[in-house]
Amino acid sequence: MPKQIATQEDLKRIDFLKIKENPFWNKTTEKEVRIHKIHVYPAKFPSLIAQKAFEYAEKNNLPLETVADIFCGCGTVAVEAKRKGIKFWGCDINPVAVMISKAKTSNYNIQKVKALGDVIIARFVNKEFVVDYDNANERLKYWFYEDQYKDLAKLKNAIEAETIDDEYRNLFICLFSSILKASSKWLAKSIKPQVDPDKHVTEEKKPADVLGLFKKQLEIVINAISEISYNNRLKPNIQTCDVLKVPKKAFADMIVTSPPYVTSYEYADLHQLSALWLGYANHYADLRKGSIGSVYGTNHIENPGLLPTARKIVDYFKDGSQARAITRYYSDMRKFVAKSYGILKQVGVVVFVIGDTEYKKNYIENARCLCESMIDCGYTIVEISKRQVQNKFLPSHRDENGKFSSNKADRAIYSQEYIIIGRKN
Numbered sequence: 001m002p003k004q005i006a007t008q009e010d011l012k013r014i015d016f017l018k019i020k021e022n023p024f025w026n027k028t029t030e031k032e033v034r035i036h037k038i039h040v041y042p043a044k045f046p047s048l049i050a051q052k053a054f055e056y057a058e059k060n061n062l063p064l065e066t067v068a069d070i071f072c073g074c075g076t077v078a079v080e081a082k083r084k085g086i087k088f089w090g091c092d093i094n095p096v097a098v099m100i101s102k103a104k105t106s107n108y109n110i111q112k113v114k115a116l117g118d119v120i121i122a123r124f125v126n127k128e129f130v131v132d133y134d135n136a137n138e139r140l141k142y143w144f145y146e147d148q149y150k151d152l153a154k155l156k157n158a159i160e161a162e163t164i165d166d167e168y169r170n171l172f173i174c175l176f177s178s179i180l181k182a183s184s185k186w187l188a189k190s191i192k193p194q195v196d197p198d199k200h201v202t203e204e205k206k207p208a209d210v211l212g213l214f215k216k217q218l219e220i221v222i223n224a225i226s227e228i229s230y231n232n233r234l235k236p237n238i239q240t241c242d243v244l245k246v247p248k249k250a251f252a253d254m255i256v257t258s259p260p261y262v263t264s265y266e267y268a269d270l271h272q273l274s275a276l277w278l279g280y281a282n283h284y285a286d287l288r289k290g291s292i293g294s295v296y297g298t299n300h301i302e303n304p305g306l307l308p309t310a311r312k313i314v315d316y317f318k319d320g321s322q323a324r325a326i327t328r329y330y331s332d333m334r335k336f337v338a339k340s341y342g343i344l345k346q347v348g349v350v351v352f353v354i355g356d357t358e359y360k361k362n363y364i365e366n367a368r369c370l371c372e373s374m375i376d377c378g379y380t381i382v383e384i385s386k387r388q389v390q391n392k393f394l395p396s397h398r399d400e401n402g403k404f405s406s407n408k409a410d411r412a413i414y415s416q417e418y419i420i421i422g423r424k425n
Contacts (some may be wrong), residue, residue: 005381011371014363014384016356016418022385025052025419035077037180038217039100041074042191044268045258045353049387049419050080051255053351056421070243070336070341075101077256078236083228088236089252091243094287095280096177099238105236106167108225116168117218118323122355123158124151126319139283140386141278143184143195151175151210152183156277166206177274179213184273192267229332244335249342259336260292262329262364270275290331306330307372309365316362330369337373344424350379355417356390367418379422385414 005011028048036047057064064086069077074092074097081088082105092098131150133141140149156176163169181188187196239246258425260267268287275281306314310330315322340350351376357364371381 003382005371005375005384008372011053011368011375011381014368014371016365016368016384019384019386019418021387021416022419025049025385025387026057028052033083033228034220035079035104036076037223038224038386039074039182040134041097041100042267043073043204043258045076046075047076047080049351049353050077050114050256053254054080054084054086056351057254057349062349063253064200066252066254069256069257070255070340071259071345072101072238073097073258075104075238078105078238080401081296082232082234082236085232085234087234088238089248090236091239091246093240093242094268094271095240096274096278097175098238099274099278100174101236102167103171106171106229107230108168108171110222112168112225113171113188113222113225116162116172117222118173119162120155120158120189121211121215123162124155124214127154127158129154129157134245137276137282138313143186143273145185145207148183148207148210152180152277155214157208171221173278175214175217178280179217180273180277182213183208183210186273191270191273226311242312242409243343244339246339246343250345252343253345255340255344255348256349257340258353259370260421261355261357261366262326262359274297290328305336307376309369309372310334311366313362313389331401333370334373334376337370337379341377341424343378345425348424349382350374350422350424352420352422353417354420360363367420371420374420374422378425379421380425381422383419383421385419387419389415 005014005353014352015206026048030048030051036044054064054067056062058091064084066087066089067077068088069090071091072078075090076103078088087304088105090101092101109314131153133146133149136149144152156173159169159172159176163172182187183293185199187194187199190196223283272281273366281399306327307330314330316329317326344350352370354366354370354415356366367384371384374381
């Protein structure tokens, strides 16, 4: 690969399939801190990539006063930036993600966390709280047996009654959110919302113990906080918003982020329990609104003037909802790349992590599409590398219709992903 790719003609000469893995992006001597694991999150960004991105900056004498992540998810880059004493700005359209990110990056007094946990448990056990199950959200009634729903409502009430400080309340709300799937009929580690047939309650089989799950998760959270002990008071700026609507310009030295994949709006459904319990949505499908590539709630797709590879991919699908969604995805991604360029300071650097995949038996060249958009927006690409996907809760297969599948006999996807580094000119 040439030392830099500055034009579309330069890019055309690159055979992405022949790009070799770079071990630099695969290995680290650092053990992942436990704070990253206090809440399960689909497609969680690997902490080692953030660590290696900061190492890359140091090796190349790049300033690192402020790092940004425009798709910050559950806050992996935010945690690693705080650990390094680097200012962080990030956003995500998903309020569940932002809630988790803030919980992971706040400073806590461990004794206060323990004391609040004890008080919340005592209130749950001793205080009467009337729960109107009959008028509960129908989707939550679908996912939870009545006893579990009532216990969760009591627990949430106890948390809200006993936590006054915003940061501590958010921490315990994150803890509450983290036990929802285990408390429900949800099939654990499923890549799509589905009921676990083994969670059917019988006389011999007791339903999930909400208080027991809470106590166990509280211990995990306490251990994670005790381990990390941030030695700085930096407060990452993390917002629930569409980055396209953020007016800030030229404030970041580096962006480290992983853009959503085609049909990434499917992930929105995986957050429905938390979103419904915490009042972020009244209907689970509302979570798709505003997601990249989602046509939910709109019939209008503007003419985006797609770049060549994106146009070729859209043409595979002719007309219909899939073509509209994919058209919307690539139109949105072009806008996000342009926005990332504006966010960076002069000669700032972006590190994009993205993988190719298959959909409806067609190979989707996400990495090439992203590179075309980067060059079109003014970036010079200084590195394209591959890394092996490891320890990542991602759909690993698709069935013959292109839907996420857990069947290992179906087509494998996401075995590798690309690290694409661009420099602002």
